[in-house]
Amino acid sequence: xxxxxxxxxxxxxxxQVAVVGGxxxxxxxxxxIEGVRVPGGLCVTTDAFRRIMAETPSIEDRLDQLSxxxxxxxxxxxxxxxxxxxxxxxxxxxxxxxxxxxxxxxRFGRRAAYAVRSSATAExxxxxxxxxxxxxxxxxxxxAAILRHVSxxxxxxxxxxxxxxxxxxxxxxxTVHMAVVVxxxxxxxxxxxxxxxxxxxxxxxxxxxxxxxxxxEALVSGLVNPDVFKVRGxxxxxxxxxxxxxxxxxxxAGGVQEALIxxxxxxxxxxTDEQVLQLVRLGRRxxxxxGCPQDIEWCLDDDGFxxxxxxxITTLFPVPVPVPVPVPVPETDDRENHVYVSVGHQQMMTDPxxxxxxxxxxxxxxxPMHEAGGRLFVDVTRRLASPAGRARLLDLxxxxxxxxxDALETVxxxxxxxxxxxxxxxxxxxxxxxxSAPIETDPAVVTELVRRSQASIAALRRDIRTKTGPxxxxxxxxxxxxxxRVLSDPxxxxxxxxxxxxxxxxxxxxxxxxxxxxxxxxxxxxxxGNITSEMGLALLxxxxxxxxxxxVTAFLQGVGDEDFLDELAKxxxxxxxxxxxxxxxxxYGMRCVGEIDITRPxxxxxxxxxxxxxxxxxxxxxxxxxxxxxxxxRQAARKKEQDVLSRLRTLPDGGRKADEAKxxxxxxxxxxxxxxxxxxxxxxxxxxxxxxxxxxxxxxxxEGVLPEQEDVFYLTFQELHDVVRSHRVDERLIRQRKxxxxxxxxxxxxxxLTSDGEAVTGAYRREDVPAGALIGxxxxxxxxxxxxxxxxxxxxxxxxxxxxxxxxxxxxxxxxLFVGITGLVTEVGGLxxxxxxxxxxxxxxxxxxxxxxxxxxxxxxxxxxxxxxxxVEILSADQAAxxxxxRPSS
Numbered sequence: 104x105x106x107x108x109x110x111x112x113x114x115x116x117x118x119q120v121a122v123v124g125g126x127x128x129x130x131x132x133x134x135x136i137e138g139v140r141v142p143g144g145l146c147v148t149t150d151a152f153r154r155i156m157a158e159t160p161s162i163e164d165r166l167d168q169l170s171x172x173x174x175x176x177x178x179x180x181x182x183x184x185x186x187x188x189x190x191x192x193x194x195x196x197x198x199x200x201x202x203x204x205x206x207x208x209x210r211f212g213r214r215a216a217y218a219v220r221s222s223a224t225a226e227x228x229x230x231x232x233x234x235x236x237x238x239x240x241x242x243x244x245x246x247a248a249i250l251r252h253v254s255x256x257x258x259x260x261x262x263x264x265x266x267x268x269x270x271x272x273x274x275x276x277x278t279v280h281m282a283v284v285v286x287x288x289x290x291x292x293x294x295x296x297x298x299x300x301x302x303x304x305x306x307x308x309x310x311x312x313x314x315x316x317x318x319x320e321a322l323v324s325g326l327v328n329p330d331v332f333k334v335r336g337x338x339x340x341x342x343x344x345x346x347x348x349x350x351x352x353x354x355x356a357g358g359v360q361e362a363l364i365x366x367x368x369x370x371x372x373x374x375t376d377e378q379v380l381q382l383v384r385l386g387r388r389x390x391x392x393x394g395c396p397q398d399i400e401w402c403l404d405d406d407g408f409x410x411x412x413x414x415x416i417t418t419l420f421p422v423p424v425p426v427p428v429p430v431p432v433p434e435t436d437d438r439e440n441h442v443y444v445s446v447g448h449q450q451m452m453t454d455p456x457x458x459x460x461x462x463x464x465x466x467x468x469x470x471p472m473h474e475a476g477g478r479l480f481v482d483v484t485r486r487l488a489s490p491a492g493r494a495r496l497l498d499l500x501x502x503x504x505x506x507x508x509d510a511l512e513t514v515x516x517x518x519x520x521x522x523x524x525x526x527x528x529x530x531x532x533x534x535x536x537x538x539s540a541p542i543e544t545d546p547a548v549v550t551e552l553v554r555r556s557q558a559s560i561a562a563l564r565r566d567i568r569t570k571t572g573p574x575x576x577x578x579x580x581x582x583x584x585x586x587x588r589v590l591s592d593p594x595x596x597x598x599x600x601x602x603x604x605x606x607x608x609x610x611x612x613x614x615x616x617x618x619x620x621x622x623x624x625x626x627x628x629x630x631x632g633n634i635t636s637e638m639g640l641a642l643l644x645x646x647x648x649x650x651x652x653x654x655v656t657a658f659l660q661g662v663g664d665e666d667f668l669d670e671l672a673k674x675x676x677x678x679x680x681x682x683x684x685x686x687x688x689x690x691y692g693m694r695c696v697g698e699i700d701i702t703r704p705x706x707x708x709x710x711x712x713x714x715x716x717x718x719x720x721x722x723x724x725x726x727x728x729x730x731x732x733x734x735x736x737r738q739a740a741r742k743k744e745q746d747v748l749s750r751l752r753t754l755p756d757g758g759r760k761a762d763e764a765k766x767x768x769x770x771x772x773x774x775x776x777x778x779x780x781x782x783x784x785x786x787x788x789x790x791x792x793x794x795x796x797x798x799x800x801x802x803x804x805x806e807g808v809l810p811e812q813e814d815v816f817y818l819t820f821q822e823l824h825d826v827v828r829s830h831r832v833d834e835r836l837i838r839q840r841k842x843x844x845x846x847x848x849x850x851x852x853x854x855x856l857t858s859d860g861e862a863v864t865g866a867y868r869r870e871d872v873p874a875g876a877l878i879g880x881x882x883x884x885x886x887x888x889x890x891x892x893x894x895x896x897x898x899x900x901x902x903x904x905x906x907x908x909x910x911x912x913x914x915x916x917x918x919x920l921f922v923g924i925t926g927l928v929t930e931v932g933g934l935x936x937x938x939x940x941x942x943x944x945x946x947x948x949x950x951x952x953x954x955x956x957x958x959x960x961x962x963x964x965x966x967x968x969x970x971x972x973x974x975v976e977i978l979s980a981d982q983a984a985x986x987x988x989x990r991p992s993s
Contacts, residue, residue, distance in 0.1 A: 108150055108154075108200050108203050109145050109146070109203050110122070110146045111143075111207070112130055112131050112134055112144050112145060112284070112286070113131070113135075113143075114131070115127055115130070115132075115134075116131045116132050116135060117131070117132040121149065121224055121280075122148050122149055122282070123148055123149070124146075124221075124222030125222060125225070126221070126412060127146040130144075130284060130286070130411075130412070131146075132392065133389065133413055136388060136392050138385065138388060139388065140406075140408065140409045141409065141411070142218075142286050142287040142288070142409055142411060143211070143286070143287050144285050144286030145204075145207050145284075145285050145286075146222065146284055146285075147282060147285065148282050149281065151200055151282075152257050152280050152281045152282065153280060155196075155257060159194055162187055162190055162191070165186055165187050168183055169261075169266060169276060174267055174270035174271050177263070180263055180266050180270075181263050184261045184263050184265075187261040188259070189258075191257050191258040191261070192254050196250045204249065204250065204253065205246040205250070208285065211287060214244065215244075215287065216242050216244050216287075216353065217243050217244075217287060217288050218239065218243070218284075218285075218287075218288050218411070219252040219253060219255075219283060219286075220239045220286065220412075221239065221256040221259050221283060222281070222283060223260055223279055224278075224281075225274055225278075238256055240252045240256075241318065241320060241353065241358075242288050242353040242358055242359050243288075243357060244356065244357035253285070257283070259281075288353065289402040289411065290404065291317070291319075291402035291404045291409075292316065292317075292404060293314055293315065293316055293317070293374060293402075294318055294322070294400075295312065295313045295315055295322055295373070296312075296313045296329075296400055296401070297313075297385075297386045297398075297399040298310065298396070298398055298399075299387060299389070299396045299416075300416060301333070301861075302398075302416060302418065304862060304863075305419045305420055305856075305860045305861050306859045306860055307396060307860040308335055308859045308860075309333055309335045309859075310333070310334045310335075310386060311333055312330075312331070312332040312374070312379050312382060312383065313330070314329055314374045315327050315345075315350065315373050316368065316373055317350030317351050318352065318353065318359060319400055319401075319402065320351045320359060321350050321351040321361075327345070327348070327349055329345060330343065330372050330374065331343045332374070332379045334379060334380065337380065338380075339376045344371075347364055347368075347369050347373070348363065348364055349361050349363060349364060350362055350364050374403070378403070378408075381408070385408060385410070393413070395415050396415070396416045396419055397415060397416065398413070398416045399413045400412040417849075420475060420476050420851070420860070421850075422856070422858060423441075423474060423482075423856060424473060424474060424475065440484065440521050440523070440857065440859070441484045441857065441858035442483055442484045442511070442522060442858075443475075443480035443481065443858075444481050444507060444854065445478065445479075445480055445855070446464075446472060446478070446479040446480060448852075448854050449503070449936065451912045451913055451937055451938055452700070453852050453912055455476065455477025455478060455844060455848060456477055456478065456697075456700040456702070457477075457700065457816040457844055458816070458817055458818060458819050458840055459702055459815060459819060459820065459823065460700035460702045460703070461474050461477070461479060461819070462819035462820040463792065463820055464479060464699055466580075466583050467583050467587060469590060475852075477844060477847035478847075483511075484522060487522045488522055488523050488524060489524075489525045489526060491527040502607060502934055504854070504932070504934075504936075505865070506867070506880075506952055506954075507854045507865060508865070509865035509868065510853075510855035510863040510864060510865035511855055511863075511865075513863050513865065514857065514863060542594070542598065545773070546631075546632075546773055548594065548598055549598060552594060552598060552777065552780070555592070556589060556784045559585060560784070563585070563791050566578070567579075567582070571799070573828050576820075576823075576824040579792060579795070579820075582788075582792070589784060590781060590784070590785070595777075599774070599777065601773075601774040602770075602771055602775035602778050603775075603935055605770040605771035606627070606775060606935075609622055609623040609626060610623050612763075613747060616751060616754060617750055620881075620884065620971050620972070621881060621883075621970075621971055622747060622884075624883050624884040624970075625740060626740055626743055626744060627740065627771055627775050628743075628943070628944060628946050629732075629734070629736030629944065630740075630771070630776045631772070632777060632780075633776035633941075634779050634780050634783045635782075635937060635940070635941055636776075636941050636944040636945065638690075638919065639918040639921050639945070640729040640732060640733060640922060641687055641729065642687065642922070643724060643728045643729035643732075643922055644683070644687075644729050645717055646717050646720035646724065647726050647728075648683035649676075649679075652679070654674045654677075655674050655675075655676050656718070658670070658671070659714050659718060662714050664711050665711065667714075668681050668684055668685065684710060684713075687713075688706060688707050688710060691706065692705060692706045692790075693707065694786055695709075696712075696914065696917070697914065697916075698914060698916055699785075701789050702793075706916075707790070713919070716900060716920060719901065720923060723902070723903065723923055724923075728922075729922075732922065736945070736946060739946065740772070744765075744768050775940070778935070779940060797815075800813070800815040800823075803815070803826065803827070803832075806830065808826065808831070809826075809832060814832075814837050817836075817837045817840035817841055818832075818836075818837070818840075864954070867880075872974040873974070873976065875976070875977070876969075876974040877974060877975040877976075877977070878973065878974050879928070879951055879956075879974060879975065880952040881971055881973030882934050882939035882942060882943070882951050882970070883927070883939060883942035883946075883947055883949035884948065884971040885947075886967065886968065886969050886971065887925045887967070887968050887970070888966070888967040888968075889906055890903075890906050890907065890965055891907050891909045891962065891963065891965070891966045892906045892907065892908055892909065892924075892962060893909045893910070894909070894910050894920075895910060895957065900920055902923045902924060904923070906923070906925065907926035907927070907928065907966060907968055908920060908921075908926070908927050909928045909956055909957060909966075910928075910929055910957065911930045911956075911957055912931040912932065913932070913938035914938075915937045917938065918937075921941055921942065922945065924947065925947065926970070927950075928950050928953055928956050928966070928975055929949075929952070929956065930952070930954060931951065932952055938951060939951055942970075948968045953975060956975070959977075960975070964977055964978070964979050965977075965979040966978060
């Protein structure tokens with residue numbers, strides 16, 4: 104029954120999305136699976152839609168306007184999309200097209216009832232389901248009604264929600280076309296949805312069935328609560344039977360209506376356990392055919408189950424797989440259980456990374472890593488398997504991030520032997536985390552480590568200059584080994600651990616001896632040698648160089664994304680301002696937000712990123728603020744030390760306790776600043792690597808191998824090496840990687856992920872906080888009250904004195920903002936992550952690890968941050984952005 108505009112569903116398969124849309128292609132694929140019954144029907148192809156659009160010229164102008172509309176301008180989108188829908192619905196279906204549709208349906212009988220379903224070309228895709236974006240009409244009877252509803256489906260491509268969804272996902276309206284599925288109506292006794300993976304936890308081995316009486320529309324519309332069945336390993340492991348008072352049924356003349364359910368059936372399950380298991384077996388067959396977990400709509404009539412739709416579940420976080428690298432790594436497709444811990448939560452950067460960034464971090468990391476959803480994870484299964492390894496890991500993780508520890512304990516406490524049991528390593532096994540011979544409390548140790556780092560980076564810069572082409576990649580592989588050698592220097596690890604262990608000792612002992620929480624927070628104020636805190640203070644010095652020159656300040660207020668430094672010299676005082684910026688960039692220009700991803704633009708590449716922070720510093724501080732702030736912190740730490748030691752000496756055995764505390768205070772102030780230096784070493788090297796790789800990319804562009812320089816970001820290191828050797832690139836692969844990277848932004852990475860795909864988030868399990876407070880981890884002592892500034896992009900920051908920064912995560916690049924705030928709240932972080940360390944250095948009360956803080960706290964609300972006890976109170980539920988000065992959206 105092939106025609107110009109109509110295809111039978113049995114003529115269609117998954118490869119024909121461009122012709123019959125996502126829904127039609129999936130239904131065609133379903134109809135080819137042995138044992139899967141799909142109601143018969145046809146597809147009105149996208150050619151028909153294109154013809155209608157081409158024959159309606161007035162739509163073109165409105166599409167132009169729609170493409171220019173701000174996705175946040177709901178009124179404009181609502182008006183324009185409504186005009187387009189009315190226009191499409193008002194166009195009569197051409198006679199030849201109408202005849203082809205009605206003729207194709209004749210074989211089902213003139214009074215047959217149909218479901219008329221929209222099927223867009225950007226729908227039911229692996230990276231974007233578009234679920235609910237277009238329309239479906241049930242129980243449509245008669246040729247005239249079918250043609251009318253086909254037009255309505257065409258028009259539904261321009262519903263307000265569909266238009267907004269495309270704008271937010273950067274999809275051009277003109278690239279999406281609409282097909283229409285016209286399918287025999289099933290009049291079921293029960294219907295519902297099958298998820299072949301648990302949609303809440305992500306567990307791929309647990310299927311979830313939602314079921315109700317009558318048509319599935321009652322469940323989709325929220326009219327009734329479904330029966331819910333959980334199935335694992337061929338067994339119904341959980342069931343929840345709802346009281347069902349109403350159902351939706353088809354009417355003989357067309358359309359649907361709600362109806363009361365016989366009271367005798369209201370508490371009966373819509374499916375028996377045997378039927379549930381049969382349905383899940385069908386679902387597993389469908390999942391295997393499409394190659395990914397599926398969201399399946401099903402109906403049950405006298406003849407058994409029929410499948411009316413199947414789409415990928417796009418909200419699941421992917422299961423980790425090894426990142427492609429040119430050296431062997433342990434594979435994880437061994438059918439064994441695995442437990443993975445998020446790298447991003449430790450690095451304070453949970454955004455997705457591009458393939459080059461993933462592979463470069465993997466190549467320079469000290470442990471094997473695996474990729475999922477554009478993020479990196481470490482497999483900790485073997486460490487959890489032995490008693491000693493488990494204890495060490497849980498202790499180390501728990502001190503840093505209690506949520507990750509709780510998530511790991513959740514997996515361990517189930518008693519299902521998900522994690523194997525192994526004996527402890529013998530004497531030759533790996534040492535405890537951070538265990539090593541103690542080092543002397545000597546500042547010369549840090550001085551020597553910094554000297555070694557600087558010498559190694561200088562040699563890298565010198566030697567890489569002459570390397571191009573394949574030789575560059577051979578050189579970089581050797582450089583990565585030097586990179587890892589420096590990071591694994593035993594003396595460096597000892598220095599890092601000395602500072603951390605001294606912090607833990609002081610907090611534990613001074614709480615036990617003096618009843619004082621987090622005493623180390625004050626004792627580490629203005630600790631010497633902290634490269635990250637120095638970076639924030641140094642930007643105050645840049646502000647001092649600019650403040651005397653009003654023309655420079657006025658110029659900076661109008662700077663966009665462009666490189667503005669050359670223009671500064673043309674202004675009175677501009678040479679001094681430019682020199683101050685250049686000096687800052689020479690020392691810190693390799694840094695940026697999300698700096699563990701080598702593909703992120705560095706400050707040296709985009710210096711305008713720093714301008715809003717400099718302007719805030721000019722406005723909010725007096726000259727010389729950097730020196731004063733550092734000295735104030737140093738004096739506060741010294742005063743705290745004197746107070747602690749004095750109080751200890753009054754205790755029984757106080758002399759010994761005071762002496763021990765003094766040794767630890769000296770130790771923490773000697774080494775805690777060095778905690779930040781290895782990251783500075785890493786990003787310094789990364790910028791050298793990046794500059795060399797971008798020069799190679801520019802050569803590839805000049806030679807016509809690549810369209811754009813930044814296309815290399817969507818290749819792994821090894822793939823880029825191959826392109827440089829062969830001068831051939833797979834442009835289709837790059838397009839796929841770009842689409843995947845965009846889709847990863849919609850995924851929230853879990854702290855812990857299992858090989859079953861289960862995302863485990865962890866909980867604080869605390870009862871010592873006020874009702875309604877947001878719980879987090881206390882990382883910097885003190886209590887502060889102020890206005891919340893919810894900021895997702897450092898470049899959009901506009902802070903006033905007294906503001907409290909609320910954001911998802913802060914890596915070292917955020918520290919310049921810390922000098923201008925009075926408190927910090929983040930969604931991600933731990934006791935020893937960078938944001939926490941710098942908050943303590945600056946004396947900012949801080950609570951990190953506050954789940955969904957940027958959603959639960961509104962920009963402009965007044966909040967109170969309890970940095971000692973680890974919670975945040977929202978004080979003004981009604982005060983919001985109306986009190987804020989005009990500024991760019993953040």
